[in-house]
Amino acid sequence: MTPSAFPDVREPSRLSTASPPAVEPVLTPAAEAEAVSGSAPWWRPVRRFVGVDAGGAGLGLLILGAVVGAGLLAPWIAPHGFDDQDLAAMLQPPVWIGGTWTNPLGTDSLGRDLLSRILYGARTSLVLALGAVAIAAAFGVVMGLVSGWVGGRLDAVVTSVVEVQLSLPYLLFAIAFMALLEPGLLNLVIVLVLRSWVVYARLVRVAVLSMKEREFVTVAVALGAGDGRILLRHILPNVVAPVLVVSSFQLAELIIVESSLSFLGLGVQPPMPSWGSMLSQGREYISSAWWLVTFPGLAIILTVLGANLAGDAVRDLMDPRLRGLGRARTREAGR
Amino acid sequence: MGALVVRRAARAAAALLGVALVVFVLLHLSGDPSYILLPPEASAADRATFRQQYGLDRPLPLQFVAYLGKAVRGDFGQSFSFQIPALQVVLQRLPATLELTIAAMAIALVVAIPAAVLAATRRGTRYDRALMGVVLLGQSVPTFWLGMMMILLLAVRLHWLPVSGRGSWAHLVMPSIALALWLMALLARVTRSEMLEVLAQDYVRTARAKGITELGVTGWHALRNALLPVVTVVGLQLGGLIGGAVMTETVFAWPGVGTLILDAIMKKDYPVVLAGVIIVAVAFIVVNLVLDLLYGVLDPRLRRA
Numbered sequence: 001m002t003p004s005a006f007p008d009v010r011e012p013s014r015l016s017t018a019s020p021p022a023v024e025p026v027l028t029p030a031a032e033a034e035a036v037s038g039s040a041p042w043w044r045p046v047r048r049f050v051g052v053d054a055g056g057a058g059l060g061l062l063i064l065g066a067v068v069g070a071g072l073l074a075p076w077i078a079p080h081g082f083d084d085q086d087l088a089a090m091l092q093p094p095v096w097i098g099g100t101w102t103n104p105l106g107t108d109s110l111g112r113d114l115l116s117r118i119l120y121g122a123r124t125s126l127v128l129a130l131g132a133v134a135i136a137a138a139f140g141v142v143m144g145l146v147s148g149w150v151g152g153r154l155d156a157v158v159t160s161v162v163e164v165q166l167s168l169p170y171l172l173f174a175i176a177f178m179a180l181l182e183p184g185l186l187n188l189v190i191v192l193v194l195r196s197w198v199v200y201a202r203l204v205r206v207a208v209l210s211m212k213e214r215e216f217v218t219v220a221v222a223l224g225a226g227d228g229r230i231l232l233r234h235i236l237p238n239v240v241a242p243v244l245v246v247s248s249f250q251l252a253e254l255i256i257v258e259s260s261l262s263f264l265g266l267g268v269q270p271p272m273p274s275w276g277s278m279l280s281q282g283r284e285y286i287s288s289a290w291w292l293v294t295f296p297g298l299a300i301i302l303t304v305l306g307a308n309l310a311g312d313a314v315r316d317l318m319d320p321r322l323r324g325l326g327r328a329r330t331r332e333a334g335r
Numbered sequence: 336m337g338a339l340v341v342r343r344a345a346r347a348a349a350a351l352l353g354v355a356l357v358v359f360v361l362l363h364l365s366g367d368p369s370y371i372l373l374p375p376e377a378s379a380a381d382r383a384t385f386r387q388q389y390g391l392d393r394p395l396p397l398q399f400v401a402y403l404g405k406a407v408r409g410d411f412g413q414s415f416s417f418q419i420p421a422l423q424v425v426l427q428r429l430p431a432t433l434e435l436t437i438a439a440m441a442i443a444l445v446v447a448i449p450a451a452v453l454a455a456t457r458r459g460t461r462y463d464r465a466l467m468g469v470v471l472l473g474q475s476v477p478t479f480w481l482g483m484m485m486i487l488l489l490a491v492r493l494h495w496l497p498v499s500g501r502g503s504w505a506h507l508v509m510p511s512i513a514l515a516l517w518l519m520a521l522l523a524r525v526t527r528s529e530m531l532e533v534l535a536q537d538y539v540r541t542a543r544a545k546g547i548t549e550l551g552v553t554g555w556h557a558l559r560n561a562l563l564p565v566v567t568v569v570g571l572q573l574g575g576l577i578g579g580a581v582m583t584e585t586v587f588a589w590p591g592v593g594t595l596i597l598d599a600i601m602k603k604d605y606p607v608v609l610a611g612v613i614i615v616a617v618a619f620i621v622v623n624l625v626l627d628l629l630y631g632v633l634d635p636r637l638r639r640a
Contacts, residue, residue, distance in 0.1 A: 163346060164353040166571075169619050171578025172596070173357065176612060179600035180361045256477050260582055263479055264597065279480060283586075286483065287491045294487075297480035304475040 060309020067303045071122035079104070079113055082120035082273040086111035091289045106291045108281065114291060118299050121273045125303065128185075128268070129254040132192035133247050139193065140200025141243060145231050147201070148208025158205070162198045170195055174257065178266035188258065188267055195257060196250045203246060207239045248311030252304045259300050275300050343627045347620045354616040355406065359399050362605050402609075411610035416599075421606035425592060425614050431501055432591035432615075436580050438511035439518065440569075446515075447522035448558075448565075454523070455530035456553055466523060473520025478579045482513040482586035499588040510587040514579050518572065525568045529561035536560075563633055570626035573619055 070077070079102070092107040093099040094114075099106050105114040147158035174191045181187050208231075211217055220230050261267030262276025270277065275296040282292025373385055386392040390401060405411070411421040454463040489509060490498040497506050533539065534557050542556045543549075581593030588594070592611050599607035 160349065164350050167346070167350040167620060167623060168354060168357075168616060169574040169577040171574075171581060172612060172615060175581065175597065176358060176361055176600070176608065179597075181364060252475065259477055260479060260578075263582070264585065279483065283483065286487055290487055293480075293483045297477070297484070300477055300480065301472075301475050304477075305471065308471060308475055 060306050060313050063302055063306030064310050067122050067306060068126060070119050071126050074119040074123055078116035078119045080116040082117050083271045084112060091285065094291050105295050108292055109285060114295060117273045117278060118296055121275045121278060121296065121299065124268055124272055124274045125255050125258060128189065128192065128258050129251050132189050132254050133196060133250050136193045136196035137200050137243060137247055140197035141204050144201040144204025145208055145235065148205040149227065149231055158201065162201055165198050171260065174261060175264065175266060178261055183266050183269060192254050192257060196254065199246055199250060200243060203242055204239050208235055211235055211238060245311055245315040248307055248314055252307035255300065255304050339631060340628065343624055347624045350620050351617065354613060355403060358609055358612050359402060362609060363395060406613065412606035414607045415604045416602050421610040424607050425595065425610045428590060428592045428595045431589060432580055432593060435510055435514060435583065435589060435591060436576055438507055439514035442511055442515040443518040443522055447519045448526050451523040451526035452530055452553055452558060455527045455534060458531060470520045470524045473516050476516065478513055478517055479582040479586050481516055482509065482583055485509045485513055501590055510583050510589055514583045517579060518576060521568065521572060522565065526561060526565050529564050530557060533557045533561045566626060566630055566633060570623050573622055577615060577619060
């Protein structure tokens with residue numbers, strides 16, 4: 001008989017997703033009173049959709065979805081290629097202050113269309129950040145699971161590596177790493193993964209330790225389940241929710257780290273468009289072409305804001321008990 | 336308390352060793368400085384002499400041990416580009432960075448804590464929501480972009496403040512605010528949620544029942560207890576503050592350690608990079624250690640743990 005014959009045994013832990021909240025989004029007291037009194041104004045459905053009452057939850061997913069869509073569709077919706085130069089139209093202003101519809105947000109010093117570069121830049125930022133978050137999550141979760149479960153010397157090694165890394169100023173080392181090795185895409189992903197894996201490893205390790213002695217695990221052991229089975233079938237499902245929440249905040253974090261490194265010239269290299277490197281190129285024209293330093297930054301903010309809001313949304317949706325796990329505690333470095 | 340100090344100090348020492356090792360290995364993975372510092376037409380013999388002069392011809396572990404031994408005595412070698420001790424180069428730049436980070440920290444604390452206390456006591460009001468909106472935005476804006484926007488607006492357009500550099504008080508205004516914003520947002524968020532928790536405690540009700548003024552209750556009884564976790568968060572976020580300082584210094588051409596390290600990296604001035612990173616890391620680790628111990632002072636319960 002296998003442990004999975006007793007699905008009830010997999011008791012919901014403190015971190016589980018086993019008790020999904022009601023479908024109704026979380027209402028603030030004011031909204032509740034409003035709903036009861038029946039005097040809901042016309043904009044209520046709109047507010048509910050964008051999730052103003054639930055802390056902008058839906059809005060976050062909406063923004064993130066829009067940015068992902070812009071990145072995916074860039075070749076079709078961008079008016080020009082990201083590297084199409086038009087030296088006859090250098091430093092054109094946006095359309096509403098004297099520019100033309102050919103370049104709605106203006107052009108840079110090589111006559112490249114700013115809007116197109118921002119749209120393609122969404123690709124770069126998202127592919128790098130999402131990829132790095134996925135790798136970091138996979139690696140960190142495995143390290144956390146194994147080190148928490150096996151314990152002993154292995155656990156001591158993993159824990160001290162994590163502690164030492166967390167006690168160093170990350171961005172300084174990211175800069176040193178990128179500058180001293182080749183600033184290529186592979187190294188950039190490695191640096192981003194290094195930033196995040198510790199967060200997952202620590203989170204999962206603590207969760208495993210708290211679950212190790214619980215009945216559902218003891219029962220699984222007693223029924224003869226192997227280590228792999230216990231970790232994958234019984235413990236892993238219980239850490240999915242917090243891992244998703246942390247991933248959202250890590251996505252926000254890594255987008256900022258990537259743009260910071262690219263701004264310093266140590267991240268994404270030209271001609272690949274990246275919001276950070278666009279800002280650093282625009283910096284030379286700060287007094288004559290303000291749009292070059294403004295719009296790529298707004299794109300970063302919008303995306304990071306979306307990821308932060310989505311993190312809040314996932315957290316509230318998955319488990320209201322996770323509310324202590326905010327940005328405040330999952331973000332540690334990297335401006 | 337004694338055991339706590341020893342444990343924290345051991346961890347700090349391990350972190351320091353980790354710093355030195357990581358940077359040392361990175362530097363040597365990055366190539367031979369004799370190709371950067373000597374003219375391309377230099378002969379093989381010249382290069383060999385150069386390597387010997389800087390001890391680059393010995394096995395790596397030996398170089399590392401020798402380096403550590405000297406570093407402990409404050410000798411980080413001669414800067415390749417300045418021809419003076421690397422430590423001296425870094426120490427000359429340190430006050431600028433300290434000035435910037437301390438100013439930013441002060442601004443963040445002075446603004447965020449009262450704002451958060453006010454929000455917590457007025458939970459759910461427009462003020463509270465507005466502050467949480469600002470907090471969310473503050474945590475989503477990259478420091479370097481905020482700096483550029485301030486330059487664009489306050490320096491280029493309005494000519495109120497100098498564009499960049501260090502000197503008068505006016506020079507400090509933009510960089511310190513740019514660096515402070517993100518920390519401000521973080522502090523406000525943590526302080527608010529801690530205050531909400533503390534304000535629901537029994538002893539706060541007792542204090543109110545005794546007839547203490549509302550200011551006395553929030554400012555004395557509640558805030559003191561809410562600040563404990565805030566200290567931890569400040570410690571955890573110091574790394575972020577240092578990273579932010581590097582970005583801020585770059586944007587404002589602030590002559591601190593951050594810009595020095597970036598310059599040195601570009602010039603492949605290894606001794607300065609090593610000295611800079613290690614000095615910053617030492618400062619960071621020491622401040623963290625102090626905060627850890629301060630935590631014990633703030634909460635006597637922890638001294639017995």
